[in-house]
Amino acid sequence: xxxxxxxxxxxxxxxxxxxxxxxxAPGYVQGNIAILPASCAADFLRxxxxxxxxxxxxxxxxPGEPILPSLGEGIDIRTDAPRYRLWxxxxxxxxxxxxxxxxxxxxxxxxIGCSFSFEQALIEGGIPLRHVEQGRNVAMYRTSLPxxxxxxxxxxxxxxxxxxxxADAIRAIQITSRFPAVHGAPxxxxxxxxxxxxxxxxxxxxxxxxxxxxxLPVFWACGVTPQAVAVAARLPxxxxxxxxxxxxxxxxxxxxxxx
Amino acid sequence: xxxxxxxxxxxxxxxxxxxxxxxxAPGYVQGNIAILPASCAADFLRxxxxxxxxxxxxxxxxPGEPILPSLGEGIDIRTDAPRYRLWxxxxxxxxxxxxxxxxxxxxxxxxIGCSFSFEQALIEGGIPLRHVEQGRNVAMYRTSLPxxxxxxxxxxxxxxxxxxxxADAIRAIQITSRFPAVHGAPxxxxxxxxxxxxxxxxxxxxxxxxxxxxxLPVFWACGVTPQAVAVAARLPxxxxxxxxxxxxxxxxxxxxxxx
Numbered sequence: 001x002x003x004x005x006x007x008x009x010x011x012x013x014x015x016x017x018x019x020x021x022x023x024x025a026p027g028y029v030q031g032n033i034a035i036l037p038a039s040c041a042a043d044f045l046r047x048x049x050x051x052x053x054x055x056x057x058x059x060x061x062x063p064g065e066p067i068l069p070s071l072g073e074g075i076d077i078r079t080d081a082p083r084y085r086l087w088x089x090x091x092x093x094x095x096x097x098x099x100x101x102x103x104x105x106x107x108x109x110x111x112i113g114c115s116f117s118f119e120q121a122l123i124e125g126g127i128p129l130r131h132v133e134q135g136r137n138v139a140m141y142r143t144s145l146p147x148x149x150x151x152x153x154x155x156x157x158x159x160x161x162x163x164x165x166x167a168d169a170i171r172a173i174q175i176t177s178r179f180p181a182v183h184g185a186p187x188x189x190x191x192x193x194x195x196x197x198x199x200x201x202x203x204x205x206x207x208x209x210x211x212x213x214x215x216l217p218v219f220w221a222c223g224v225t226p227q228a229v230a231v232a233a234r235l236p237x238x239x240x241x242x243x244x245x246x247x248x249x250x251x252x253x254x255x256x257x258x259x
Numbered sequence: 260x261x262x263x264x265x266x267x268x269x270x271x272x273x274x275x276x277x278x279x280x281x282x283x284a285p286g287y288v289q290g291n292i293a294i295l296p297a298s299c300a301a302d303f304l305r306x307x308x309x310x311x312x313x314x315x316x317x318x319x320x321x322p323g324e325p326i327l328p329s330l331g332e333g334i335d336i337r338t339d340a341p342r343y344r345l346w347x348x349x350x351x352x353x354x355x356x357x358x359x360x361x362x363x364x365x366x367x368x369x370x371i372g373c374s375f376s377f378e379q380a381l382i383e384g385g386i387p388l389r390h391v392e393q394g395r396n397v398a399m400y401r402t403s404l405p406x407x408x409x410x411x412x413x414x415x416x417x418x419x420x421x422x423x424x425x426a427d428a429i430r431a432i433q434i435t436s437r438f439p440a441v442h443g444a445p446x447x448x449x450x451x452x453x454x455x456x457x458x459x460x461x462x463x464x465x466x467x468x469x470x471x472x473x474x475l476p477v478f479w480a481c482g483v484t485p486q487a488v489a490v491a492a493r494l495p496x497x498x499x500x501x502x503x504x505x506x507x508x509x510x511x512x513x514x515x516x517x518x
Binding site for chain 1: 447
């Protein structure tokens, strides 16, 4: 059966779609990607286990296997994201839309939950999201909160921020608490300075949005954290998705809810 | 079988305990009391139905019946609170520790959930509560938020406020969301001015507590709301418990959790 998720993946795989995946295949889970040599995969897996809010693992591949059967039929991690970034020794080496030529028998793929999933639940719950309304990327910030390290992987927690009115913030905490597999509840609310964020108008990733006088900034652990940590470990090779170009899976956002 | 709740009620009924009920019979639900003539009981019941966060009804008696069998064996609303307040035409008429001599065949008793129940869950969840640590009454404020009126009953929502660090505030929202029968989740967080509170240092009821620079004020709908509304309706007769002198029931706080 052809689903919207499979249709989107086939368009991406064929090269017909090489841009962002936001808004593609609504209702289906999208995942952040990190692909690492098997020699450091156990350390990275422990890193994810120790930092579950930032790194909610949706799937880990067998070494050398480009397939991820638990995420969807026929998914091939080498072709099914619209755009990839290659990092060598921690430096961006190139961007490309297909990594088949780079594939090695020792590569392990990690697919990590993304806030797109809980944003759908927030919007369906009547919570306005300014960056979605304005067609921008969500604002993300490096914090002063350390992650729990594992092997070569360590670094600050990265958070995404959404400005919400207080009653909406409370409802958003309730809604996202139901989604532990895609970052779950916020880790902070109000008081950006308490987590080392000096200027909300200057995010470290994504786009700034205005915060109204009657709103509070609400902060969720972000899937950029494991990417940033993997790059900072200066591995000989690390492959990630390009910003906003995620893997579309066959999982339903609605099935991610724990309650 | 003698339970801590029954023991406390017997001490109160005998006049051996006439003070606050905070800390008595830990683990058992305590309730706010409002006793009104049957002629306005239907309006008050509708008021509670329309304002469930402020007025979570634990029980409503039959007219003229002083017993509340669903709350505990042998409970007699005329003797089982340590101290009562009588209001005539909206003015405080007297305080007493027994209302048997005032009982009438047309009185209806309302018992309304109280934040003591969720405070136990917060403390057990490792959330520090300053007013409990300092042995003070919680700070309460009249807000600019109107309640939904019914008949003669209308007026502002009254809230209780607990200062919490942001991560604790998020956890407190999760915990209290499980307790809809005892006020449930907060109705507001941060930004006191948004709900008409000008000065947190001057509560309208209870005691002020300090708020640290790294803390947010978190506001819950408060059981003082229905009391204040009942008094403001200037009924010929209205009986409430005296502040802090609640009805101890046989219900367990832990059984109030919805999940």
